[in-house]
Amino acid sequence: MPINRNTYGKTQIVEHLLAKQISGDSATGPKVAVLNAFRTGVSISACLIFKGLVSELVLYDEDADLVEAEAEDLSHAAVFHGNPRIVATNDLSDVKDALVCVLTCRCSNSAKDDEVQCKVNRVKLQVSKIKQYAPNCIIVIADEPVDLLSYVAWKTSEFEPNKIIGVGTMLDNVRLRSLVANRLKNQIRASDVQSFVVGQAGCNSGK
Template identity: 35%
Template sequence: MKSKVAIIGTGMVGMSYAYSMVNQGICEELVLIDINKEKTEGEAIDLNHGLSFAPRKMKIYSGDYADLKDAALVCITAGPPPIEGETRLDTLHKSIGVMKNIIGSIKASGFDGIILIATNPVDIMTYAAWKLSGFDKSRVIGSGTTLDSA
């Protein structure tokens, strides 16, 4: 398996992940997936423009769930944006609905790697992704709750 990473959700968190991966030369291939394909294409172009300053060459592109088949890692950062005054727990039901769709698409792709969850609330969404996926618990991990704890 090559070092291919997919990021699902190209909002601020997803693009922070992507930018960090480019700057650290984490993978050979980085695929960006989002419901807003046009935005994702623009983000991929922007990241490609910065590759000359990255520590390694990378293939970066806007893709879809079919591109997950040979990925080693999928980072899920997608989720509904909170409405002003809502807490992360207030968005839980909407977030679970989004996660169901994402996990269904991941499973349909034949993906056989690790899922990293950054969608809030992280612990609950990680548990939901694990249960929805049916994957072994070692394959579905959360990014941590330092922000929630603070």
């Protein structure tokens, strides 16, 4: 299985975004739903649990066996982090009343153009259910092409624009900061580099 170089960067960005949106702990924190139990979705789920940001985490995937296995693993780790409730499901109605829904997509067996269309179709389907069951939630898009998928989520949900959050070029920005630090032979830390990448997220960023 190929390594997904985006997973951990996306995870930290989503955690950073959510930490600004939600407050609480494993006893009083909000209910958060993470859709799709693949690399990024599971990594984000683990981070939210380890940071103590949620009282209930719903992990959704169409593959019932996969999501059950991943949720069981997370629940074992959660014992050391306040023991929040972990729900494994392949039923989107379980996102009911979630404060935040994080969307990642899994269309790994598709050609590039087909993959984009697959992701668009999944976002439309999942957001339509979110609109039905969690109409007051914030939707976070953590997959590429993030600008397109965020737009699709906004149009499908008919939510206020500030209820749809995409990771944008934040991952590209932290990569740039790391590259600058490496080019300078680590004379400065990447965290001390001040930069901002603008444009379309991905290979066209900054063009």
